[in-house]
Each structure stands twice: as C-alpha cells, then as structure tokens.
Amino acid sequence: MPRETPTYALLPCALCQFETASGDDIVISSCFHSACLDMVDLEDELYLLRFVEAMRYKRQPNLLQKEMRRHHLITCLSAGLLESFAQQGTHLPLELWNKIAEHLLPHYASANARSLWRRIKPEPVRMTEDIWCKYVDFEGIRYITKLSNSPSDGWELIYRPSGESIKYIFTAENHLGVISLLFSTSSNEPQVDEAPGIWWRTVHVKGEDLALRERIDACSLLFTCP
Structure with a gap:
C-alpha cells in the first residue's frame, strides 16, 4: 500500500503574525521569518522573548479582523x-505601490510593532483618585497602554471617584489587548453592544487600591488585585 505524503501545518510568524509559506526563510526553533527577526533587531534573548509574548495573539482573530489588519x-x-520616493523623484501610481506593499507586509508589521514596544514599569493605581488613561494606535486599533493617577499631555480621564467603592472592572479585549475599561460598583454586567471579536472580562477589585501590572508591550494590560 503506497504511503501518503505527510502534510504539515505551518505556524504564523511569531513577530509579524502573518502566515509562513513554502519557500520562506524561517528560524525554525521559534517560527520567525528570518527577515522579521532582522527587523526587530533585539539581540538580548530575554527582550526578544518578551517582545514575542507581547505580540502573541491571545485568541485567534476572525477573517474580517485579519483582512482589516492587512488592508x-x-x-x-x-x-x-x-x-x-516622490521626494526622491520617483513617481509611481498608488496601485503599484499597493502591490509592492503586499510583498513587504511581514517586514513592515514587525518594524512597526518594534517601534512602539516599550518596557513599562508596574505602577499602582489608587481607586480613591482620578484615573487617567493613555492610548496607543496600533494597526488601526486604539489600545489602552497605561493607567495613572498623574496624567500627562494627551491622556484621557476614564474614572472619577463618586463616593461609592468600585467592586468590579470590566475590560473589553480583542485578540491582542485591552481596548476599553468600565468601572462598576456591582457585579452586574454592563449594557454594551456586542461586537465581533471583542470579549469582556471581569476583574474583582479588593480594597481601595487596584494594583495594576502593565504588560511589557504597548497594547494590553494585565490586572492583579491585592
């Protein structure tokens, strides 16, 4: 009986999150496009692992989300x-640049993510004071990247104490990070419109201080409550 030719499922690149394909140069141990690894230029292995974790999808985006990201x-x-190139005297129609861009997407996605990635030190946020939020626009989506009681330019006020103790925080998340926060004095789920690819998570707040440990990436938050 003839033996069937085995098939293999190629994982997406851990840096650009685009599919690997036959003929791509990849680093097999971690499934990187070799060019993406060159683009992020992180020689420190620990930093590289943290960056990979920051870019890892927590859930698989749906087809619409993938297409919107690509577009x-x-x-x-x-x-x-x-x-x-126009500044250098090269004038080509936008349609042609679109075709060129399609071939450069993995490299561009990795370089763009690297340009935004920062190491963020943990910062406790007190629930007894105003809470301000800093956003970052990443691949067409606005993510929460930092919370603080002391705002800087461009920050937005997302919570002001009303006298009642906050018991729960509801976080709206997509496959990569947190996009919205709602503070509540009860466990009742907020009345919000459902959106494809968005999940709500409930964080129980104990005590007056909410200890936030912000992730090393610029796109999401993890909560730890004392």
Missing part, C-alpha cells in the same frame, strides 16, 4: 512609500 497595513505602507 490597514497596506494602506499605511503604500502611502509612505509613495511620499518617500
């Missing part, structure tokens, strides 16, 4: 290429 990256990259 956004192509639009941004092709516009940047058109402007940059």
Whole structure:
C-alpha cells in the first residue's frame, strides 16, 4: 500500500503574525521569518522573548479582523512609500505601490510593532483618585497602554471617584489587548453592544487600591488585585 505524503501545518510568524509559506526563510526553533527577526533587531534573548509574548495573539482573530489588519497595513505602507520616493523623484501610481506593499507586509508589521514596544514599569493605581488613561494606535486599533493617577499631555480621564467603592472592572479585549475599561460598583454586567471579536472580562477589585501590572508591550494590560 503506497504511503501518503505527510502534510504539515505551518505556524504564523511569531513577530509579524502573518502566515509562513513554502519557500520562506524561517528560524525554525521559534517560527520567525528570518527577515522579521532582522527587523526587530533585539539581540538580548530575554527582550526578544518578551517582545514575542507581547505580540502573541491571545485568541485567534476572525477573517474580517485579519483582512482589516492587512488592508490597514497596506494602506499605511503604500502611502509612505509613495511620499518617500516622490521626494526622491520617483513617481509611481498608488496601485503599484499597493502591490509592492503586499510583498513587504511581514517586514513592515514587525518594524512597526518594534517601534512602539516599550518596557513599562508596574505602577499602582489608587481607586480613591482620578484615573487617567493613555492610548496607543496600533494597526488601526486604539489600545489602552497605561493607567495613572498623574496624567500627562494627551491622556484621557476614564474614572472619577463618586463616593461609592468600585467592586468590579470590566475590560473589553480583542485578540491582542485591552481596548476599553468600565468601572462598576456591582457585579452586574454592563449594557454594551456586542461586537465581533471583542470579549469582556471581569476583574474583582479588593480594597481601595487596584494594583495594576502593565504588560511589557504597548497594547494590553494585565490586572492583579491585592
């Protein structure tokens, strides 16, 4: 009986999150595109592991989310290429730059993520004071990246004490990070419109201080309550 040819499922690149394909140069041990690994340029192995964890999808995005991400990256990259090369005297139609951008997407996605990635020190946030939020726009989506009782320019006020103790925090998350926070004095779920690819998580707050340990990436938050 003839033996069937085995098939293999290729994992997406851990840096750009685009699918690997036959013929791609990859680093097998961690499933990186070799070019993506060059783009992030993190020689310290610990930093690289933290960056990979920051970019890891917590859930699989649906097909619409994948297509929206792809379209956004192509639009941004092709516009940047058109402007940059026009300044050097090279004028090509946008449609052609779109085609070129499609071939550069993994490299561009990795470089873009690396440009935003920062190490963030944990900071306790007191529930007895105003809480301010800093957002970051990443691949066309606005994520919460930092909370503080002491705002800086561009921060938004998301909570002001009313006298009642906050018991729960509801976090709206997609496959990569936290996009919204709601504070509540009860465990009743907030009345919000459902959105594809968005999940709500409940965090029980104990005591007056909420200890937030912000993730090393610029896109999401993890909560630890004392």
